[in-house]
Amino acid sequence: MAxxxxxxxxxxxxxxxxxxxxxxxxxxVAWRLREAREGPEGExxxxxxxxxxxxxxxxxxxxxxxxxxxxxxSREIIAGPAQEDYANxxxxxxxxxxxxxxxxxxxxxxxxxxxxxxxASATLDARDARTRxxxxxxxxxxxxxxxxxxxxxxRATTDSGRVTALALAPGCAEQSCTxxxxxxxxxxxxxDNALAAKPAWQPSSTGLASNAIGSIEFDPTDASGKTIYxxxxxxxxSSDSEAGVGLYKSTDGGxxxxxxxxxxxxxxxxxxxxxxxxxxxxxxxxxxxxxxxHGSSSVNGGRFTPPNAPQIGVYESTDGGAxxxxxxxxxxDVVDPGSANGNDFFRGGISKIxxxxxxxxxxxxxxxxxxxxxxxxxxxxxxxxHQVFAPIAPNGIGERVEIAVTSKDSKTxxxxxxxxxxxxxxxxxxxxxxxxxxxxxxxxxxxxLLASQDGPGGWENLSSAESGTPGYGSFDFCGGQCSYxxxxxxxxxxxxxxxxxxxxxxxxxxxxxxxxxGRAVQRSTNAGVSFTDMTNDTQSPPLGMHPDQHAIVxxxxxxxxxxxxxxxxxxxxxxxxxxxxxxxxxxxxxxxxLINCKGWLAAIPERIFSLNDGLRTxxxxxxxxxxxxxxxxxxxGTQDNGTWAYSGSPTWFESxxxxxxxxxxxxxxxxxxxxxxxxxxxxxxxxxxxxxxxxWTGDPLxxxxxxxxxxxxxxxxxxxxxxxxxxxxxxxxxKDSGGDKATLEAHCNELTGDFTVxxxxxEPIGQDLSGADFGADKGGSAPAGNYIVANxxxxxxxxxxxxxxxxxxxxxxxxxxxxxxxxxxxxxxxxAQPQRFVSGIVVDRENPNHAWVSFSGYDAYTPTTPGHxxxxxxxxxxxxxxxxxxxxxxxxxxxxxxxxxxxTGDLYASADFGVLRLPAGGSSWNTAAPGLPPVAVYxxxxxxxxxxxYAATHGRGAWRLRLADM
Numbered sequence: 001m002a003x004x005x006x007x008x009x010x011x012x013x014x015x016x017x018x019x020x021x022x023x024x025x026x027x028x029v030a031w032r033l034r035e036a037r038e039g040p041e042g043e044x045x046x047x048x049x050x051x052x053x054x055x056x057x058x059x060x061x062x063x064x065x066x067x068x069x070x071x072x073x074s075r076e077i078i079a080g081p082a083q084e085d086y087a088n089x090x091x092x093x094x095x096x097x098x099x100x101x102x103x104x105x106x107x108x109x110x111x112x113x114x115x116x117x118x119x120a121s122a123t124l125d126a127r128d129a130r131t132r133x134x135x136x137x138x139x140x141x142x143x144x145x146x147x148x149x150x151x152x153x154x155r156a157t158t159d160s161g162r163v164t165a166l167a168l169a170p171g172c173a174e175q176s177c178t179x180x181x182x183x184x185x186x187x188x189x190x191x192d193n194a195l196a197a198k199p200a201w202q203p204s205s206t207g208l209a210s211n212a213i214g215s216i217e218f219d220p221t222d223a224s225g226k227t228i229y230x231x232x233x234x235x236x237x238s239s240d241s242e243a244g245v246g247l248y249k250s251t252d253g254g255x256x257x258x259x260x261x262x263x264x265x266x267x268x269x270x271x272x273x274x275x276x277x278x279x280x281x282x283x284x285x286x287x288x289x290x291x292x293x294h295g296s297s298s299v300n301g302g303r304f305t306p307p308n309a310p311q312i313g314v315y316e317s318t319d320g321g322a323x324x325x326x327x328x329x330x331x332x333d334v335v336d337p338g339s340a341n342g343n344d345f346f347r348g349g350i351s352k353i354x355x356x357x358x359x360x361x362x363x364x365x366x367x368x369x370x371x372x373x374x375x376x377x378x379x380x381x382x383x384x385x386h387q388v389f390a391p392i393a394p395n396g397i398g399e400r401v402e403i404a405v406t407s408k409d410s411k412t413x414x415x416x417x418x419x420x421x422x423x424x425x426x427x428x429x430x431x432x433x434x435x436x437x438x439x440x441x442x443x444x445x446x447x448x449l450l451a452s453q454d455g456p457g458g459w460e461n462l463s464s465a466e467s468g469t470p471g472y473g474s475f476d477f478c479g480g481q482c483s484y485x486x487x488x489x490x491x492x493x494x495x496x497x498x499x500x501x502x503x504x505x506x507x508x509x510x511x512x513x514x515x516x517x518g519r520a521v522q523r524s525t526n527a528g529v530s531f532t533d534m535t536n537d538t539q540s541p542p543l544g545m546h547p548d549q550h551a552i553v554x555x556x557x558x559x560x561x562x563x564x565x566x567x568x569x570x571x572x573x574x575x576x577x578x579x580x581x582x583x584x585x586x587x588x589x590x591x592x593x594l595i596n597c598k599g600w601l602a603a604i605p606e607r608i609f610s611l612n613d614g615l616r617t618x619x620x621x622x623x624x625x626x627x628x629x630x631x632x633x634x635x636x637g638t639q640d641n642g643t644w645a646y647s648g649s650p651t652w653f654e655s656x657x658x659x660x661x662x663x664x665x666x667x668x669x670x671x672x673x674x675x676x677x678x679x680x681x682x683x684x685x686x687x688x689x690x691x692x693x694x695x696w697t698g699d700p701l702x703x704x705x706x707x708x709x710x711x712x713x714x715x716x717x718x719x720x721x722x723x724x725x726x727x728x729x730x731x732x733x734x735k736d737s738g739g740d741k742a743t744l745e746a747h748c749n750e751l752t753g754d755f756t757v758x759x760x761x762x763e764p765i766g767q768d769l770s771g772a773d774f775g776a777d778k779g780g781s782a783p784a785g786n787y788i789v790a791n792x793x794x795x796x797x798x799x800x801x802x803x804x805x806x807x808x809x810x811x812x813x814x815x816x817x818x819x820x821x822x823x824x825x826x827x828x829x830x831x832a833q834p835q836r837f838v839s840g841i842v843v844d845r846e847n848p849n850h851a852w853v854s855f856s857g858y859d860a861y862t863p864t865t866p867g868h869x870x871x872x873x874x875x876x877x878x879x880x881x882x883x884x885x886x887x888x889x890x891x892x893x894x895x896x897x898x899x900x901x902x903x904t905g906d907l908y909a910s911a912d913f914g915v916l917r918l919p920a921g922g923s924s925w926n927t928a929a930p931g932l933p934p935v936a937v938y939x940x941x942x943x944x945x946x947x948x949x950y951a952a953t954h955g956r957g958a959w960r961l962r963l964a965d966m
Contacts, residue, residue: 176192192253358407364388402492418437438474474528518535533601572608888924902944
């Protein structure tokens with residue numbers, strides 16, 4: 001029998017990967033699966049799409065992102081939206097150095113200090129927010145409602161952003177229970193009544209210089225729960241797992257944090273995946289570091305680690321953090337052999353540190369690709385680390401190991417999840433994958449434990465590839481993305497109980513005869529021999545857990561109650577479990593499927609409670625407004641959690657699932673809306689934000705084969721109704737909002753369509769802006785990596801359109817409203833402007849030939865062509881443009897977007913730490929207004945009529961600022 005691994009870039013499990021949009025919202029939308037099969041090795045995603053019609057929910061964009069974020073290796077340089085953002089900032093370098101990241105923060109802080117000093121001396125312009133008492137207002141989502149139609153179960157719920165760490169205070173009890181939540185990009189949040197029906201949340205990030213959180217640990221020697229350690233940097237093996245800036249400590253229960261200075265040297269450019277404090281000595285601290293990608297915004301990691309990053313491994317302090325020493329390391333930076341510069345690949349490092357409950361001097365460590373190691377002077381006779389469990393696939397890439405160490409009958413028991421690759425035979429049967437192991441007596445010499453991996457009386461593989469057997473529940477439990485999500489946890493005092501988590505077994509729920517509820521989280525009460533499905537509760541319809549699980553903790557006084565953190569926030573189980581195996585009888589199952597179902601549903605949660613109301617960590621990509629009601633009609637796409645709609649109240653709702661990119665509102669017909677998922681994947685809705693009315697229009701874009709950004713630039717024409725533009729290698733245009741309305745509604749509805757026609761009528765206009773037609777410089781020799789990243793139509797006429805590419809080209813067209821074949825573009829940048837990512841364009845409302853352009857990246861990487869914000873004036877007679885650098889005292893910090901108040905002439909720029917303002921005619925930047933937390937702002941949107949500026953933050957929701965009058 002021939003065995004093989006699925007091609008990493010194109011793996012699709014059980015024909016359901018098209019439904020992996022479930023990573024957004026509580027499983028996104030219950031979209032119908034049409035057809036999905038594995039793409040052949042080497043076949044492009046677009047070519048594959050032509051042959052196999054995927055679910056139009058987010059067919060290939062989701063596949064690309066999920067494979068990347070789930071840890072699937074790819075040889076592509078750009079391999080996910082966050083990796084793309086990282087590469088954009090780093091270019092022309094392949095990495096962002098720690099000095100540049102910290103320098104950008106210092107630059108922003110310098111502007112802020114200057115603003116405060118000017119306000120104190122009353123020297124600011126009278127329009128400045130600090131002099132007129134105006135501040136940013138958070139508009140939410142405060143209660144992020146996911147309607148029933150947008151969930152896979154059919155029950156409404158709430159979502160928040162990705163959770164990476166959970167920690168319960170030692171005194172957690174029913175009346176007072178403190179829970180700390182670490183978010184991927186939203187910092188730390190705290191609830192002091194986490195067991196309440198509706199916990200109250202408050203941000204708890206004061207003093208932190210990074211919003212990327214990897215680990216949180218209460219000091220076990222402080223019964224008050226006031227001493228806490230926090231590791232920055234996310235270790236989840238994804239391309240947007242941002243590196244951190246060190247270890248932090250709180251002595252007031254998380255109200256404020258202070259950097260442990262000595263930790264910076266050993267953890268900068270890395271993530272801190274695990275923290276352990278010796279229960280007998282609070283000065284004895286362990287931290288485990290892992291590979292991460294350094295960028296300075298909330299979620300913009302990258303594949304490349306800077307040179308001279310500290311060695312990943314276990315660092316130990318015996319003086320309360322005054323110094324750290326590397327005590328254990330394995331070389332687990334995985335080098336991509338296809339990379340010209342040999343930078344490290346997706347993952348590597350320490351995933352878990354645990355102390356033996358019987359002997360705190362015995363330390364267990366799990367290492368990507370290197371199994372489990374232990375230091376135990378008592379058991380091994382020395383202070384060295386010895387391997388006690390070898391990797392299943394020693395030549396694999398990213399075999400993650402997670403353990404739970406407990407005690408049973410005075411013996412140390414270890415549960416181990418091994419995140420191995422999925423291997424299929426020629427008949428597409430899964431024969432090797434993640435497995436779950438247990439050893440009941442780890443109190444033996446390391447050599448004996450290692451030898452017992454293949455023999456009796458030691459490590460026992462509890463998993464089985466044979467469907468219908470008890471061990472089938474833990475086989476492949478984390479799916480194909482174990483390096484991203486595979487928590488293993490055992491409740492204190494319950495050694496026979498163990499919980500495991502992963503992505504979601506999509507093939508078991510999106511099928512005619514579902515044998516499970518999805519098994520995103522599973523629970524065993526017989527020491528891992530068999531598991532039951534925790535994903536749905538007993539309500540009708542049930543409330544379900546979100547896919548992609550990362551953290552599980554248990555209430556000390558009632559270990560049956562679990563808090564679970566995922567890509568969609570936090571949920572809590574009620575602590576009561578009910579036999580619903582009788583539900584299997586009506587699912588049309590037989591044989592092994594029926595046996596599995598009855599076992600998995602034998603004890604499911606009576607209730608699951610979503611705790612995301614008030615947990616405001618959604619990661620917005622951008623926001624758009626209805627210009628007729630800009631104060632009360634807003635849309636915005638969020639990473640992993642769909643596109644949201646706001647109607648002026650604190651409550652938003654997820655209008656459409658999937659991963660949210662750009663959005664817009666038609667200028668003439670405000671009930672006509674568009675949004676995108678990842679890639680060139682637009683939907684149109686002719687009924688406002690009605691969740692049942694989104695229509696797929698992206699076929700021409702996908703079938704074009706053109707390169708594109710993961711979040712393509714989408715705009716509606718500001719003067720001509722039903723006209724929209726999207727940037728790939730060409731600018732693409734539709735003049736009827738994506739296609740004939742009757743045809744789209746008959747065939748292309750995301751929920752009910754039959755997709756028997758080509759959905760959408762987008763057409764390319766003008767030239768290919770990415771390639772050699774406009775020269776070989778600034779990416780023209782490699783057009784596949786030089787697609788359009790910004791486009792903007794002028795409001796002063798009907799024909800002027802500005803566009804820019806990823807490598808710094810800037811174009812203008814004066815007849816973008818003309819017949820397709822007649823549209824032309826003129827390139828107006830020169831070698832004097834930065835060869836860096838163009839992050840924003842805003843066009844003068846009165847003069848269509850006048851615009852402002854922002855650049856991401858660092859001057860340090862293009863020292864001969866510095867600048868982050870420019871004023872550009874085009875001369876139609878000469879076909880050239882004049883450029884004026886407006887960067888002034890911004891410092892060297894990437895600018896993510898630019899906006900202009902056309903009434904006052906003030907210019908606004910967003911950055912990794914907030915929003916800046918350049919007064920009209922001024923030459924000194926200041927912070928736009930007080931009140932905005934230090935968070936990456938990915939997009940700015942203005943409404944001249946309503947006099948408001950919106951900021952789309954990547955981890956703290958959406959914010960609004962009232963603009964001053966003249």
